Amino acid sequence: xxxRAQTTRVGISDVAAKAGVSLATVSRVMNGNLSVDPQIATRxxxxxxxLKYQPxxxxxxxxxxxxxxxxxxxxxxxxxxxxxxxxxxxRAAALDGYRVLIxxxxxxxxxxxxxxxxxxxxxxxxxxxxxxxxxxxxxxxAPSLYPMVLVNRTxxxxxxxxxxxxxxxxxxxxxAHLMELGHTRLAYVAGPESSASNGLRLAGxxxxxxxxxxxxxxxxxxxxxxxxGYNSAAAVLDSGATGIMAFNDLTAMxxxxxxxxxxxxVPAELSVTGFDDIPFARYTTPALxxxxxxxxxxxxxxxxxxxxxxxxxxxxDAGASxxxxxxxxxxxxxxxxxxxAAPASKAQ
Amino acid sequence: xxxRAQTTRVGISDVAAKAGVSLATVSRVMNGNLSVDPQIATRxxxxxxxLKYQPxxxxxxxxxxxxxxxxxxxxxxxxxxxxxxxxxxxRAAALDGYRVLIxxxxxxxxxxxxxxxxxxxxxxxxxxxxxxxxxxxxxxxAPSLYPMVLVNRTxxxxxxxxxxxxxxxxxxxxxAHLMELGHTRLAYVAGPESSASNGLRLAGxxxxxxxxxxxxxxxxxxxxxxxxGYNSAAAVLDSGATGIMAFNDLTAMxxxxxxxxxxxxVPAELSVTGFDDIPFARYTTPALxxxxxxxxxxxxxxxxxxxxxxxxxxxxDAGASxxxxxxxxxxxxxxxxxxxAAPASKAQ
DNA sequence: GTGAAAGCGCTAACAT
DNA sequence: ATGTTAGCGCTTTCAC
Numbered sequence: 001x002x003x004r005a006q007t008t009r010v011g012i013s014d015v016a017a018k019a020g021v022s023l024a025t026v027s028r029v030m031n032g033n034l035s036v037d038p039q040i041a042t043r044x045x046x047x048x049x050x051l052k053y054q055p056x057x058x059x060x061x062x063x064x065x066x067x068x069x070x071x072x073x074x075x076x077x078x079x080x081x082x083x084x085x086x087x088x089x090x091r092a093a094a095l096d097g098y099r100v101l102i103x104x105x106x107x108x109x110x111x112x113x114x115x116x117x118x119x120x121x122x123x124x125x126x127x128x129x130x131x132x133x134x135x136x137x138x139x140x141x142a143p144s145l146y147p148m149v150l151v152n153r154t155x156x157x158x159x160x161x162x163x164x165x166x167x168x169x170x171x172x173x174x175x176a177h178l179m180e181l182g183h184t185r186l187a188y189v190a191g192p193e194s195s196a197s198n199g200l201r202l203a204g205x206x207x208x209x210x211x212x213x214x215x216x217x218x219x220x221x222x223x224x225x226x227x228x229g230y231n232s233a234a235a236v237l238d239s240g241a242t243g244i245m246a247f248n249d250l251t252a253m254x255x256x257x258x259x260x261x262x263x264x265x266v267p268a269e270l271s272v273t274g275f276d277d278i279p280f281a282r283y284t285t286p287a288l289x290x291x292x293x294x295x296x297x298x299x300x301x302x303x304x305x306x307x308x309x310x311x312x313x314x315x316x317d318a319g320a321s322x323x324x325x326x327x328x329x330x331x332x333x334x335x336x337x338x339x340x341a342a343p344a345s346k347a348q
Numbered sequence: 349x350x351x352r353a354q355t356t357r358v359g360i361s362d363v364a365a366k367a368g369v370s371l372a373t374v375s376r377v378m379n380g381n382l383s384v385d386p387q388i389a390t391r392x393x394x395x396x397x398x399l400k401y402q403p404x405x406x407x408x409x410x411x412x413x414x415x416x417x418x419x420x421x422x423x424x425x426x427x428x429x430x431x432x433x434x435x436x437x438x439r440a441a442a443l444d445g446y447r448v449l450i451x452x453x454x455x456x457x458x459x460x461x462x463x464x465x466x467x468x469x470x471x472x473x474x475x476x477x478x479x480x481x482x483x484x485x486x487x488x489x490a491p492s493l494y495p496m497v498l499v500n501r502t503x504x505x506x507x508x509x510x511x512x513x514x515x516x517x518x519x520x521x522x523x524a525h526l527m528e529l530g531h532t533r534l535a536y537v538a539g540p541e542s543s544a545s546n547g548l549r550l551a552g553x554x555x556x557x558x559x560x561x562x563x564x565x566x567x568x569x570x571x572x573x574x575x576x577g578y579n580s581a582a583a584v585l586d587s588g589a590t591g592i593m594a595f596n597d598l599t600a601m602x603x604x605x606x607x608x609x610x611x612x613x614v615p616a617e618l619s620v621t622g623f624d625d626i627p628f629a630r631y632t633t634p635a636l637x638x639x640x641x642x643x644x645x646x647x648x649x650x651x652x653x654x655x656x657x658x659x660x661x662x663x664x665d666a667g668a669s670x671x672x673x674x675x676x677x678x679x680x681x682x683x684x685x686x687x688x689a690a691p692a693s694k695a696q
Numbered sequence: 697g698t699g700a701a702a703g704c705g706c707t708a709a710c711a712t
Numbered sequence: 713a714t715g716t717t718a719g720c721g722c723t724t725t726c727a728c
Contacts (some may be wrong), residue, residue: 011705022715027707035713052492056472058409059705064525067406068447069470077435087425090452099470100450101417104438122405122417122447257631280628283574283605322727370699375723385697407721410704627719699728703720711716 010053019047030055069099070306071119071126073112077104080278081127081295085151088299089127090304093117096307098124109133113141120145124310127151127302131196149302153196159325163265163298167197167203167275170291170332174245174273177289177334179215182342183243183271187218189232189255191247195224198247199274216241222251229254233262242270242343249274249281250292256284256339277335286338293332301328330333358401358575365510378403378616419467419474422637423460425452428626430477430644433499435441437475444655446472457481461489461658471693472658475499475650479544495657497650499543507673509653511646515545515623516552518616518680519638522621523556523594525637525682527563530690531591531619537580537603539595543572546595549623570599577602581610590618597622597629597638604632604687608685615689625683641680647674 003235016026021044028036029044036044046193047053057259061067072089074082090100103119105112109132110308120126125147130138139157142148188205191198218239222232228249236244236255246252252274259266266272266286274281277292305326360394364374369392371373377392384392389392390519395401409415421548449613453460454482457480468474473495478486486504490496498510527533536553553565566587570580577599579679582605584592594600613619614634622629626641653674657659 004388013705023706024708024716025714028714031707037713038715054465054469056705058406058415059720060707061705062410062722063705065720077431077438083425083431089450090450091427091454094452094454099467102434102438102448102450102576104435104442106439108440117402119447121402122644230631253631257633260633279574282577283601285605285608361721371722372699372724373697373702376698380724383697388697404721407704407724410706411721411723595706697728700726702723702725704723706717707718707720709718712714 001094007093010051011313012053012055015044015051015053015166017047019044019049024340038087049082049103056317066124067099067122069101069123071101071103071116071123072129073103073105073116073119074106074129075109076107077102077134078295082275085127085129085299085302088301089303090299092241092300092303093306096308099234100302103293104193105130109245113137116141117143118222120148125149125306127172127299127306129299132194147306149300150311151302154327161309161328163302163305163328165197165293165295165298166329166331167200167293168207169291170275170334171201171204171245172208173214173332173334174207174275174289174291175212175217175243177336178245178273178340179212179273181243181271181340183241184214184343185216185218185239186243186245186293187220188239188245189220189222189236189247189251191222191223191224191251201247216279222247224248224251226250226254226257229256230258233258237262237264243340244270244272248272249276249278251289252288252339253280254291256288260285267339269344273340275332282337284339289337289340290335291332292335294330298330301330358399360401361403361605362425363392363396363399366399373595378418380610393551404603412670414472415470416445417449417471418449418651419449419464419471420477421451421464421467421474422462422477423453423457423480424455432475432643433443433475433650436552436649437643437651438647439635440648440651441654446651446655453478457520461485464489464493466684468496473654474646475654480542484587495646495654497644497653497657499650502675509657509674509676511653511676512678513545513641513643513646514677514679515641516555518623518641518682519552519593520637521554521622521680521682522637522691523553523560523563523565525594525684526559526591526619526621526688527691529591529619529688532562532683532691533564533587533589534591534593535568535584535589537568537592537599538572539570539572539599541569545652569576570595571601572596574598574602574605577604578606581606585610585612592618592620594620594622597626597636599627600636600638600687601632604636608633610692611660614686617692619687619688619691623680629683630685632687637685637688638683638685639680642678646678649678 012023013025016023072086084337101123103115105115112130126145127149129151138155142155142157148160152164154162220235222228274290275289277290281288281290360374361372377389420434431566444542447473455461460478474493475497477499486503490503490505498509500512502510509672568583570576622638625638629636629638
């Protein structure tokens with residue numbers, strides 16, 4: 001037990017005593033239960049205010065079997081994408097009276113499962129961003145994490161809802177844009193190989209290739225940072241392509257920077273596109289044509305899916321078979337700015 | 349009570365029964381209490397693993413009177429500064445087995461106090477980032493938030509520890525750098541008036557002025573975004589100053605962008621400095637001279653202060669008078685790059 | 697070294 | 713409409 005050297009923390013019983021009612025009544029009043037005499041309710045509320053009584057959430061949590069908290073598991077809190085997802089979840093959840101507990105695995109993927117389970121135990125559900133986790137591991141983990149909402153991936157194990165960004169469509173839109181401009185030789189400056197969203201872009205390009213056999217698309221292995229983009233310039237120039245699709249805005253900006261130093265004019269000699277539409281994209285010289293990814297909305301939607309799960313009749317216990325296999329897809333939207341134009345001489 | 353339509357959640361009693369010991373023993377084993385016979389301990393652990401038993405944190409929290417969770421209150425999760433503080437706290441706290449609960453007031457300062465109190469009740473302590481909260485409100489709130497650590501501000505009410513960035517020193521370093529370069533007419537393109545860190549920069553400049561009466565420093569009211577910086581160009585040029593200190597890197601970059609469009613050469617005609625040293629700062633043209641703010645470290649330090657408070661003999665109850673009035677200050681460090689140089693003709 | 701039992705602060709049957 | 717009471721799942725005295 002807890003024979004604590006307690007100071008003066010006000011508990012529900014203090015209020016009950018002072019207001020001359022039972023604990024249950026105080027509890028009812030505090031929870032807005034209408035079945036309390038208005039007069040008494042008022043008196044109890046006054047007493048609570050006077051005593052500065054604030055219900056202890058832990059006690060409540062234990063009694064109600066829920067915490068009004070949702071966990072958000074991310075591989076890296078330094079990554080703008082996950083920061084935005086987190087923000088989206090946090091704000092949307094707050095509107096429903098829920099809070100967010102963070103679980104940052106700091107890129108240590110071996111800890112991811114443990115972290116996620118831990119978070120799940122402390123919360124009513126988990127929003128999982130685990131792009132690198134193997135499908136097998138995810139499948140094994142999924143049941144114990146229910147209710148769970150997946151971001152940017154799906155799983156068959158449990159029919160957990162997913163919120164995903166259609167990176168494949170985004171890159172296709174970009175490729176189509178370049179094609180329509182008259183480019184016939186394109187190059188994709190790829191992201192990290194381990195990146196799931198890079199895989200999605202690659203798949204999108206494969207689709208595009210099939211539909212447009214006349215267009216050449218080279219894939220140039222690269223990374224995800226500004227510097228990676230900067231360092232890709234030589235390969236880009238060697239490729240002979242006139243339409244360059246960078247993995248994201250950051251690499252596009254790095255590329256732009258190097259190209260500028262070399263005196264290569266964009267978009268006159270080379271068209272360049274980014275991906276994400278980060279705030280800076282509009283301020284590069286020239287302003288960057290890119291695909292806007294509504295990532296905060298992804299977080300908001302993830303919360304909504306979670307809320308539906310939490311409110312579903314199935315209840316929130318582990319293992320149960322569940323109905324909600326919903327996948328919500330967000331499509332990036334093409335944002336045309338100054339970094340793309342018709343190719344210099346060639347086609348068109 | 350809770351006559352729940354419970355499914356098969358494994359509790360401590362299940363383990364106790366199956367292992368043929370008492371609840372207390374299982375608890376002791378799970379908590380690494382050495383006073384348990386090694387043989388029994390092993391058996392209990394095996395049973396726990398077999399049953400996939402995981403202690404319920406809520407029950408633990410209630411019994412122990414603590415949650416192993418710290419709340420981080422921020423005015424805006426979209427602001428890179430707070431994102432970094434959050435990240436610093438989260439990672440440092442994780443190393444000590446603590447988790448982070450987010451409270452994002454979404455700039456609604458009227459909710460800030462309530463949010464902070466709410467967070468405090470759910471957690472063992474609170475890291476408060478509330479730059480706009482009035483000193484009076486903070487003073488009133490502080491006692492009920494204990495243990496609390498303040499970021500970028502102090503209060504006298506409770507002697508809560510603070511972790512602050514010395515923006516005043518940073519801007520003075522920048523001014524001194526320009527002065528040493530030979531500039532005698534400086535201009536500070538200010539941030540938002542409501543910004544506390546802007547006030548700190550202003551105060552730093554006042555100090556600098558006193559120490560260096562021969563240097564002229566104009567203050568040009570402005571904002572905090574890239575666009576604000578862009579739009580400040582006219583005023584900057586009108587000022588006649590040759591050394592320009594922007595509120596932060598973003599506004600510096602906006603200014604740079606406009607200056608570039610006008611064909612004004614930096615640093616040949618005008619020297620420009622930023623503040624923060626965001627990752628992009630090194631990639632502008634020319635690369636930005638700025639003051640690096642170790643903001644993630646601020647978050648980490650905030651956690652350490654919190655940990656000290658949590659471990660202090662005073663215990664973590666409200667109202668108690670406490671010893672720790674420690675303020676930890678981080679000084680920005682000057683980062684000289686290409687955007688500053690000796691003035692064209694004038695002095696030197 | 698181990699178990700029995702008393703809580704931690706609250707909610708929710710159930711009875712009145 | 714209100715009170716009584718039995719828990720929620722765990723920790724921790726206290727006695728053995």
